[in-house]
Amino acid sequence: MSMSYDAIQQMMTAPGQAFEMEQVNCGGRAFLGWKNAPANMSQILQQSRQHGDAEFIVYQDERISYRQHYHRVAALSRRLIEDFGIVKGDRVAIAMRNYPEWLSAFWATVCVGAVAVPLNAWWTGEELGYGLRDSGSRLVFADGERLSRLQGVRGSLPDLEHIVAVRCDSLPRNVIDYAGLVTGPDAELPAIDLQPDDDATIFYTSGTTGFPKGTLGSHRNFCSVPLTLAYMGVQTLLRSGGSLQDLAAMQKTRQTTLLTVPLFHVTGCHGAMLGTLNGGGKLVMMYKWDPEEALALIERERVTLFSGVPTMAWQLLEVPGFDQRDLSSLASIGYGGAPAAPEILRRVSSSIPAASASSGWGITETSAGISMIGGLDYREKPDSVGRPVPVCEVKVVDATGLELASGDTGELWVRGPNVAQGYWHKPEATAESFVDGWFRTGDLGWIDHDGCIYIVDRIKDMIIRGGENVYCAEVEAALLEHPAVRAASVFGVPHTVLGEEVGAVVQVTELNAVSPGQLREHLAGRLAGFKIPAHFWLIEEPLPVGATGKIQKRELKEHYTPLVEQAGG
Secondary structure, three states, rough: OOOOOOHHHHOOOHOOOOOOOEEEEEOEEEEEOOOOOOOOHHHHHHHHHHHHHOOEEEOOEEEEHOOOOOOOOHHHHHHHHHOOOOOOOOOEEEEEEOOHHHHHHHHHHHOOOEEEOOOOOOHHHHHHHHHHHHHHHOEEEHHHHHHHHHHHOEEEEOOOOEEEOOOOOOOOOOEEEHHHHHOOOOOOOOOOOOOOOEEEEEOOOOOOOOOOOEEEEEEHHHHOOOHHHHHHHHHHHHHHHHHHHHHHHHHOOEEEEEEEEOOOOOOHHHHHHHHHHHOOEEEEEEOOOOOOHHHHHHHOOOEEEEEEEEHHHHHHHOOOOOOOOHOOOOEEEEEEOOOOOHHHHHHHHHHHOEEEEEEEEEHHOOOOEEEEEEEEHHHOOOOEEEEEOOOEEEEEEEEOOEEEEOOEEEEEEEEEOOOOOOOOOOOHHHHHHOOOOOEEEEEEEEEEOOOOOOEEEHHOOEEOOOEEOEEEEHHHHHHOOOOOOEEEEEEEEEOOOOEEEEEEEEOOOOOOOOOOOHHHHHHHHHOOOOHHHOEEEEEOOOOOOOOOOOOOHHHHHHHHHHHHHHHOO
């Protein structure tokens, strides 16, 4: 018999237990935090040494143990101080794809008290230049491709003093080779005074409107994540009828995680990478997302945990010959970062019945994890993202900031040790989004009587058709229930009388598999009439996705909206 949410929380957070909580004061505000969380990120790396020669990173034919990783980080930390004069508070940028060196650069930076600034590897030279100027980075680690993009903008970066090249065949003038910085005898981390509320990271938002904002995270924010992830796993196990004996067995099982998303986003860094390192698991890195390559790696490395965005789970299941693959090692498939239609759970459960599926909610400004749902709860509530962990407070408010009752829909606000300090050097944006310790997520949702969260849409994505609210995620989920639909993106199309109409770009299995009329019939039994798209565009090619695998709705809207205007409707 499963335990209630409250009983689990009471047992797991009791005095002396691993998930005990304590009152934390930060910036004059009090909230609950994990009592046993590491004080700083250097402690996390130091603790990883206990795993010794166990494999930590697998990248193509490279295998790096925990011991090797620690000593590389330690050597690089000392070179940052001794060779480049990096001091506490300096910003150090990382501009590269998923390479093992990304991890070394990240950990070395934060362990010397500097602020790690991961930059989007998809950015152009001008965009990379913006990130470097905005952050005021003194040094950047860049791979060969990013290095070539930076050459044209280097003259406009007055704060940038050093460039360290990673995996670059020919070094430009005044560029240092990374490989020479981590050679020599085994080094130890330097002793740096690091406090929980010291600045640690600047992760840039996706920048869907205007320039990306740098989200300023602290050591406390980052160090809250390991216990948050662990609590989510325990809660799922106990809610599904598992016992403490099952929990002990689970903790002894070494996990192998497939890194499907970029490390320059919190899903990859805080979720996959940190979760793996803290648990002593193996991280199998992908240079970039490719569903066929992912299946090959799951087979070869006996991957136990697959984590990504919902689009990736769909694409994995759609690979030709999927049912011929040996996926017997796969115990868990998790996804988040975008709305997960209930149909995904049904597809995963039927295609990989031995694997447990889970969905979660977390964003850059909340250091990834807020809530997760899996096991029996997920099957009963496939449209929920679960109950928040105990150190995260979540409330639903109206447009005036008034808290709403259970079941009412409004904007979701979050407070806790995971919430970032604000946006780097953007006081107005910070004041708008961070209110009295709460972060305004921009997500529309509601909370049920069990405390489980339901996200219906992003506020900016909601369509208002003739005064009626249409949630794009709801329409997309209904479309995905049709067997001929592989992916869908719904958005508002301008209309003279109604203000907006509903438009949908739908990837289908083949163009003659379904018609717009048939899709409307399919939706008629699931949605109110005003929610059914007035405009359909059916295509066979995959919908465009960004670095994290999320569908690029803005790009689709910009392309297809003029077609309506040209047609005069």
